[in-house]
Amino acid sequence: MGLSKEAGSSSHVLQVPSLPREDTPLLKSKPLSSNWKTFANIFLAMVGAGVLGLPYTFMRTGWITGCLMLFCVAGLTYYCMMLLVRTRRKMESANGFVKVASFGDLGYAVCGPAGRFAVDVMIVLSQAGFCVSYLIFVSTTLSYLFNSSPANPNPKFLGFTFSSLYIWACFPFQLGLNSIPTLTHLAPISIFADVVDLGAMGVVMVEDLMIFSKERPVLNAFGSFSVYLYGLGVVIYSFEAIGMILPIEVEMKEKHKFGKILGLAMAFFALMFGVFGLLGYFALGKTPRT
Numbered sequence: 627m628g629l630s631k632e633a634g635s636s637s638h639v640l641q642v643p644s645l646p647r648e649d650t651p652l653l654k655s656k657p658l659s660s661n662w663k664t665f666a667n668i669f670l671a672m673v674g675a676g677v678l679g680l681p682y683t684f685m686r687t688g689w690i691t692g693c694l695m696l697f698c699v700a701g702l703t704y705y706c707m708m709l710l711v712r713t714r715r716k717m718e719s720a721n722g723f724v725k726v727a728s729f730g731d732l733g734y735a736v737c738g739p740a741g742r743f744a745v746d747v748m749i750v751l752s753q754a755g756f757c758v759s760y761l762i763f764v765s766t767t768l769s770y771l772f773n774s775s776p777a778n779p780n781p782k783f784l785g786f787t788f789s790s791l792y793i794w795a796c797f798p799f800q801l802g803l804n805s806i807p808t809l810t811h812l813a814p815i816s817i818f819a820d821v822v823d824l825g826a827m828g829v830v831m832v833e834d835l836m837i838f839s840k841e842r843p844v845l846n847a848f849g850s851f852s853v854y855l856y857g858l859g860v861v862i863y864s865f866e867a868i869g870m871i872l873p874i875e876v877e878m879k880e881k882h883k884f885g886k887i888l889g890l891a892m893a894f895f896a897l898m899f900g901v902f903g904l905l906g907y908f909a910l911g912k913t914p915r916t
Contacts, residue, residue, distance in 0.1 A: 658879035663813035670816040671867035681906025687857035688848035700896035703865045765792035834909035843911025
């Protein structure tokens with residue numbers, strides 16, 4: 627009974643509870659995520675390529691202004707995420723819906739079929755944009771590591787750039803990950819990815835500290851007003867988990883602790899992003915690039 631067997635961007639039909647039949651199973655459940663797995667899924671959904679633009683953003687906006695924007699956006703993002711969760715729970719308890727497991731379901735509960743369609747279209751566009759940006763980022767990085775050289779910075783193979791070949795090579799792995807039915811089953815991969823992300827960011831920050839201790843470049847605390855909107859856009863892009871927050875909450879075992887787990891995660895991310903952006907700007911001064 628319910629919207630669908632899995633949490634996703636949309637489900638098929640929002641059903642009203644019906645009376646149990648004689649052949650209805652008494653126990654029908656799927657594995658749910660523990661608190662640590664939920665945190666790992668939030669981490670993987672939140673940390674992305676947007677954080678790499680923070681040193682350049684701090685250079686444009688000034689490091690004090692950048693930090694203020696970062697923490698303000700983190701607080702507003704947390705509030706909006708919890709507002710979505712509370713709305714979902716309110717619709718389930720007040721209107722008698724069995725399960726509102728996705729943004730599409732929430733749009734249907736609030737505005738009917740038109741709401742579901744509008745929400746699903748926006749979710750598909752936003753997530754497709756994230757996928758495209760990550761494919762470009764991964765393929766460009768692999769091409770730079772394995773195929774680029776000062777003499778030939780953009781080599782080709784059979785007329786194709788290596789970046790495009792790496793994009794096609796990513797598709798089998800992407801399809802395999804997409805076939806995993808629940809976020810709970812994806813949690814071990816998320817934890818591994820989290821460890822790799824933390825290790826990579828740690829190495830970069832240590833290197834930034836070493837460079838800053840030697841060079842001490844000139845720093846700006848505040849930037850011009852004309853770049854504030856640019857900085858705000860980059861900071862908002864850095865916190866990109868809002869599209870996954872309902873599916874993650876739906877698949878959590880102890881849902882009453884979700885607000886606490888999300889709050890701790892957002893505080894950790896804001897601090898980590900701020901330190902990463904500050905150290906990158908302190909180390910490179912006016913030389914960081916997008």
